[in-house]
Amino acid sequence: MSASPQESARKKITVPALARMKSAGEKITALTAYDYCSAFAASEAGIEILLVGDSLGMVIQGHDSSLPVTIEDTAYHVRCARRGNRGALLMADLPFMSYYTESHSLENAAVLMREGAQMVKLEGGAWLAETTARLSQRGIPVCAHLGLTPQSINHLGGYRVQGRDPAQGKAIVDEAKVLQEAGASLILVECVPVALGAQLAKELEVPVIGIGAGGETDGQILVWHDLLGLYPGKTAKFVKNFLEGNPGGVQGAIAAYRDAVKRGKFPAAEHCY
Ligand code: KIV
Numbered sequence: 001m002s003a004s005p006q007e008s009a010r011k012k013i014t015v016p017a018l019a020r021m022k023s024a025g026e027k028i029t030a031l032t033a034y035d036y037c038s039a040f041a042a043s044e045a046g047i048e049i050l051l052v053g054d055s056l057g058m059v060i061q062g063h064d065s066s067l068p069v070t071i072e073d074t075a076y077h078v079r080c081a082r083r084g085n086r087g088a089l090l091m092a093d094l095p096f097m098s099y100y101t102e103s104h105s106l107e108n109a110a111v112l113m114r115e116g117a118q119m120v121k122l123e124g125g126a127w128l129a130e131t132t133a134r135l136s137q138r139g140i141p142v143c144a145h146l147g148l149t150p151q152s153i154n155h156l157g158g159y160r161v162q163g164r165d166p167a168q169g170k171a172i173v174d175e176a177k178v179l180q181e182a183g184a185s186l187i188l189v190e191c192v193p194v195a196l197g198a199q200l201a202k203e204l205e206v207p208v209i210g211i212g213a214g215g216e217t218d219g220q221i222l223v224w225h226d227l228l229g230l231y232p233g234k235t236a237k238f239v240k241n242f243l244e245g246n247p248g249g250v251q252g253a254i255a256a257y258r259d260a261v262k263r264g265k266f267p268a269a270e271h272c273y
Helices: 015-024 034-043 069-083 100-116 126-137 150-156 167-180 195-202 247-260
Strands: 028-032 048-054 090-094 121-123 144-148 186-190 208-211 217-224
Touching: 015 048, 015 090, 028 034, 028 247, 034 048, 034 069, 034 247, 048 217, 069 100, 090 217, 100 126, 100 150, 100 208, 121 126, 121 150, 121 247, 126 144, 126 167, 144 167, 167 186, 167 195, 186 195, 217 247
Parallel strands: 028 048, 028 217, 048 090, 090 121, 121 144, 144 186, 186 208, 208 217
Antiparallel strands: none
16 A cells, blocks of 8 residues: 555545545544644645534643633634635534533534534434434535543543443444444544454444554554654553654654554554554
């Protein structure tokens, strides 16, 4: 499989294009981006999905969770990232409590789409089926975020691996299927055992993007600040600093990440659960 950044740089990535990549067995690369320069650098390097993640609460705003992030904060960062984007699919997180009713989710998703998002991401399981269907039916592509869902940190009690217990793993697969059926175009699964990431990618028709979910998902996502080793807090096992020892600087680090994902070299065993 080719890993040349030129192969898809500036090619406009769409929802059907991601589905085609899954069918063709080409790994999908994704990276968070919160501003003009990060969006420009990542999309120029051929990263297919940019996420304006609510991780911005931690890496941009310095909070200890994503909970303080508002729809206004997210809209601002979507606006900045959109100006830098050169053809990647721009996805944005619906922040904590911005989708607690269907009408809230529609209004808030519309805010982000008007700013330039092309897909919204929601954290949660089957309880989001109706919301997913309504968004999708109204022209808003949805990514469902399962596994470790940081907006529920106060329930989970910490940033821990999810789905280790077979019953919990089955529940994650079942919920992903419900959300796919409801219209989700993408599934993002965070911090689950390798076998569960692999099962999701095998059993779902839509692409499954993993973070801390092993190397057998259809693609990978990393947080920009983790890729570059910028976050001063504790980093998770699944994180790799691609800047360290890379003579190519930031551009080199993004290219190395993309190349490693495309070739199936990242994540390696040491990044997996
Ligand atoms: O907000 C975010 O950056 C995310 C990633 C962990 C995928 O959801």
